Amino acid sequence: MTHTKSFVFTGWHMMGVVCLFFGTIISVNFYMAYQAVHSWSGLVVENTYVASQQFNSKVAEAKALGASGVTGTLSVEKGVIRYVITGPDQKPVPIDTVTATFKRPVGDHQDFSVTLSDVGNGTYEAAREVATGHWIVDTSAMRNGQRILHHNKRIAVIGEVK
CATH class of the missing domain: 1.20.5 (Single alpha-helices involved in coiled-coils or other helix-helix interfaces)
Known part of the structure; x- marks a missing residue:
């Protein structure tokens, strides 16, 4: 077979x-x-070791600020950066200074900071053209030398800057 x-x-x-x-x-x-x-996108920090050591304290501060109920709304349009701050009762909150730091997700050659002016009713503005593209905006509101609001937001500015 x-x-x-x-x-x-x-x-x-x-x-x-x-x-x-x-x-x-x-x-x-x-x-x-x-x-x-x-x-x-990655984040640009000067020293990654120092940033890692500050992480827990920043998380604790963010939790405390979030529990306060103070919120902010950011808008960037037609050459004006606007930030509206309200309290838990949706009423304006008095602030001494508001600073917004615009950072590109990668690289730091276009980064800039701007101090916003009080225009009343909890609204803070600055006249500044913002280049198109993606930005990470870090906004801080200070009263009596203490930060009462810290807001990080990733935004996309769309359209031509003239």
Whole structure:
């Protein structure tokens, strides 16, 4: 009785297995690299070690400020940066100074800070053109030398600056 094999594993089959294996590894690496570049903008800090040591105190301050009920609303349009601050009762809150720091998500060559002026009724403004694109805006409101509001927001300025 003759017994014939129906399948013989050859060198071509082995080459296919190797190509599929490494092709999977390479494609997963490319996918992960793409996701890393397109999903996280990164943050620019002068010293990463110092920033990591300050993290817990910043979280505690953010929790305390969030519990106060004081909120702010930022808008950037037609060459005016506007920030409206209200208390938990939706009434204006008196503030001494409001500062907004605009940072690009990556790089710091276009970063700038501006002090907003009180225009009444809890509204603070500054006349300043903001270049189009993505920004991280860090806004701080101070009263009697203490910060009563700290707000970080990522915004996109769309349209031409004239």
